[in-house]
Amino acid sequence: MSQLKVHVGDFTFDAKFEEKDAPKTVAAFKKAMPFVSQAIHVRWSGEGVWMPLGDLDFGVPYENHTSFPAPGHIILYPGGISETEILLAYSGVHFASKMGQLAGNHFITLTSNLENLKEMGKTVLWKGAQPVRFEMV
Structure with a gap:
């Protein structure tokens, strides 16, 4: 399994690619890494x-794919x-x-620091756009 980090502002999450269920999406995204937005x-x-x-x-x-x-x-x-x-x-x-x-x-799932998800979301909501970086480690 590939090691992946997702940074959103001051928040960092470990993550995994959903390679079995979304192989084409994962392969295309890996080509764009590190991905910054x-x-x-x-x-x-x-x-x-x-x-x-x-x-x-x-x-x-x-x-x-999912809507939820x-x-x-x-x-x-x-x-x-x-x-x-x-x-x-x-x-x-x-x-x-x-x-x-x-x-x-659905091509990535966060695997650590999930207790910080709501705080991350509220930070984006109330403080505005936050830098994002997806990187392999």
Whole structure:
């Protein structure tokens, strides 16, 4: 299993790739690593943070997709109805855009410091955009 760290502002989480269930998404994302972006709070989806990626194309189909990621799940929406994005759920999420319900590929799961998820989400909500970095260690 690959060792992965996800940094959101001052928060750091260990994570694992969901290689068995989302192999194409994981392979495409690994090619882009280390991946750096900014997280902002979701607008329509509930309690999550997202990284808007515009027209960035990872070239992946739907796989292991969900509209209801659990806290600590990271999904990649490959684009289509809305822009490409990555979403990290910190509590209840019903993944959507102004166009309606969406589904994204669950390809990373956080494995440590889950007790800090809600504080991370509230930090993004109240203090604004936070830097994000995904890196292999």
